[in-house]
Amino acid sequence: MPAPAALLSYIDAQTDAFITRLAEAVAIPSISGDPAYRDRVHDMSNWLNAQLQAVGVTTKQVDLGTHVMDGQTLHLPPAILGRIGEDKSKKTVLIYGHFDVQPASKSDGWDTEPFVLTKEADGRLVGRGSSDDKGPVLGWVNVLQWHHETQTPLPVNIVFCFEGMEENGSEGLDDLVVKEKDGWFKDVDCVCISDNYWLNTRTPALTYGLRGLVYFKINVSGPTRDLHSGVFGRMVHEPMTDLISLMSRLVDSAGNILVPGVDDMVSVADNEERAIYEKLDYSIEDVESSVGAKIALSADKTQVLMGRMRSPSLSLHGIEGAFSGPGAKTVIPAKVAGKFSIRLVPPQTPDSVTPLVEAYLKSEFAKLGSKNSLHVELLHDGKPWVADYKHWNYNAAIKATEAIYSQKPDLTREGGSIPVTLTFAETLGVNVLLLPMGRGDDGAHSTNEKLDTSNFIKGTKLLGTYLYEVGEVKDS
Numbered sequence: 001m002p003a004p005a006a007l008l009s010y011i012d013a014q015t016d017a018f019i020t021r022l023a024e025a026v027a028i029p030s031i032s033g034d035p036a037y038r039d040r041v042h043d044m045s046n047w048l049n050a051q052l053q054a055v056g057v058t059t060k061q062v063d064l065g066t067h068v069m070d071g072q073t074l075h076l077p078p079a080i081l082g083r084i085g086e087d088k089s090k091k092t093v094l095i096y097g098h099f100d101v102q103p104a105s106k107s108d109g110w111d112t113e114p115f116v117l118t119k120e121a122d123g124r125l126v127g128r129g130s131s132d133d134k135g136p137v138l139g140w141v142n143v144l145q146w147h148h149e150t151q152t153p154l155p156v157n158i159v160f161c162f163e164g165m166e167e168n169g170s171e172g173l174d175d176l177v178v179k180e181k182d183g184w185f186k187d188v189d190c191v192c193i194s195d196n197y198w199l200n201t202r203t204p205a206l207t208y209g210l211r212g213l214v215y216f217k218i219n220v221s222g223p224t225r226d227l228h229s230g231v232f233g234r235m236v237h238e239p240m241t242d243l244i245s246l247m248s249r250l251v252d253s254a255g256n257i258l259v260p261g262v263d264d265m266v267s268v269a270d271n272e273e274r275a276i277y278e279k280l281d282y283s284i285e286d287v288e289s290s291v292g293a294k295i296a297l298s299a300d301k302t303q304v305l306m307g308r309m310r311s312p313s314l315s316l317h318g319i320e321g322a323f324s325g326p327g328a329k330t331v332i333p334a335k336v337a338g339k340f341s342i343r344l345v346p347p348q349t350p351d352s353v354t355p356l357v358e359a360y361l362k363s364e365f366a367k368l369g370s371k372n373s374l375h376v377e378l379l380h381d382g383k384p385w386v387a388d389y390k391h392w393n394y395n396a397a398i399k400a401t402e403a404i405y406s407q408k409p410d411l412t413r414e415g416g417s418i419p420v421t422l423t424f425a426e427t428l429g430v431n432v433l434l435l436p437m438g439r440g441d442d443g444a445h446s447t448n449e450k451l452d453t454s455n456f457i458k459g460t461k462l463l464g465t466y467l468y469e470v471g472e473v474k475d476s
């Protein structure tokens with residue numbers, strides 16, 4: 001049965017109400033990576049839990065214990081497990097999403113307040129989390145609302161798993177999935193995650209791969225306090241000088257990873273594999289308009305796409321403890337910490353890459369002849385994931401996309417990471433599908449993050465239609 005026409009017209013009619021609900025969600029600054037905002041992530045868990053209950057979902061909030069961040073012991077935000085439908089004749093879909101967000105402040109260069117959802121004249125809904133991942137999570141709630149109000153049974157049983165630590169390594173969630181394998185997650189037939197983006201701004205996508213991640217912090221320390229550069233400059237080893245030197249040895253300007261062995265783990269694409277990327281609807285203009293500058297690493301679109309989808313990448317993120325304020329402070333910082341991460345692709349794993357990075361940093365540091373101290377920390381990690389896109393779960397999503405967008409979706413691999421994806425696939429032994437709602441230029445993790453109203457509304461219809469297509473699947 002296709003999605004009922006009444007559901008689709010209800011979604012259109014509720015556009016303003018759905019945007020108002022998204023605005024409420026965006027207004028809660030649920031930044032998981034900043035201890036100062038941890039209570040707000042808890043608030044967000046409570047808010048979403050109430051929204052789910054209001055549309056008929058049975059839920060429980062699960063305490064995931066504590067963890068240490070920046071030297072502080074913090075309570076992890078409770079995950080939300082939900083369930084609606086217990087009909088043994090129907091398939092059971094596990095839906096995952098996250099309600100935490102990346103940090104954002106106006107001073108980063110936002111044109112509007114990041115935690116005030118602002119509707120632009122062209123339909124863009126601008127605000128932190130609009131696309132990653134509050135809009136998609138609320139897409140599911142929107143679909144349930146019609147079923148609840150009209151007392152229409154769902155075409156499938158749904159199990160939900162929503163978390164508030166995805167942007168920081170999904171701490172505690174893997175253990176919960178393993179623990180609930182034969183409990184809450186018993187009978188799950190497939191997984192659907194809406195937490196990534198189309199490749200471009202035109203073509204809907206289904207995603208069958210994610211890169212993994214190892215995120216490092218390299219601490220360099222020396223003096224017991226910050227020093228005056230006029231008094232101590234050229235008298236002592238300076239931590240920042242050592243750190244910059246180390247960080248400059250990690251990656252070159254063409255994106256090559258300089259840690260020996262890391263790039264070599266990945267085979268070169270043959271012609272058959274290149275053809276997959278050649279066929280995708282993408283151009284150098286797409287990447288350059290998304291980033292707002294003509295800075296693509298190559299003029300060859302296939303090369304650029306493979307850089308994101310099937311190659312590892314190393315990015316330098318920042319330096320804690322470095323002077324970054326206005327003015328010209330003549331300080332020698334006493335201790336600094338550089339942060340960088342490597343996105344991993346098969347066959348790389350955190351276990352195979354981490355020792356190479358640690359050994360390289362230690363040997364390069366030794367070459368500096370510095371008397372400062374180096375301490376390398378792995379902050380979090382996740383394995384890469386690739387799925388079988390010939391599975392019925394993908395066929396259902398292809399049909400749903402054609403029904404809503406009258407277009408065949410691109411089949412993509414995502415450059416980002418969602419650590420729990422592989423855990424679902426391996427622990428539950430089921431197929432996982434990524435069904436993105438937003439466009440490639442949404443600016444997730446960036447300033448002025450947005451979700452287009454049309455993507456929010458059509459994306460809601462897509463999620464609903466996908467459930468009806470899964471409900472139609474007869475085999476396995």
Ligand SMILES: C[C@H](N)C(=O)N[C@@H](Cc1c[nH]cn1)C(=O)O
Pocket residue numbers: 132133166167168169195196213215415416417418419444
């Ligand atoms: C793709 C997903 N929406 C996402 O943004 N994932 C994050 C996960 C992460 C890991 N460490 C910090 N964040 C990402 O890929 O960066």
Ligand SMILES: [Zn+2]
Pocket residue numbers: 098132133166195196
């Ligand atoms: Zn996300």
Ligand SMILES: [Zn+2]
Pocket residue numbers: 102132167444445
């Ligand atoms: Zn994210």
